[in-house]
Amino acid sequence: MRKKVVLACTECMSRNYTTDKQQKEGRVDRLETRKYCKTCGAHTLHRETK
Numbered sequence: 482m483r484k485k486v487v488l489a490c491t492e493c494m495s496r497n498y499t500t501d502k503q504q505k506e507g508r509v510d511r512l513e514t515r516k517y518c519k520t521c522g523a524h525t526l527h528r529e530t531k
Contacts, residue, residue: 488527490518498527 488498511529518525
């Protein structure tokens with residue numbers, strides 16, 4: 482089963498991307514990836530939000 486998540490930029494906190502991740506039992510770590518933020522105009526770290 483896959484779960485939809487929203488990715489937010491760590492620098493400007495804008496929510497730019499949506500993706501999905503595999504939902505596993507007992508897994509609490511958040512997804513982190515480097516994506517392009519159009520607000521910042523650069524590649525920044527994006528983290529999964531609640």
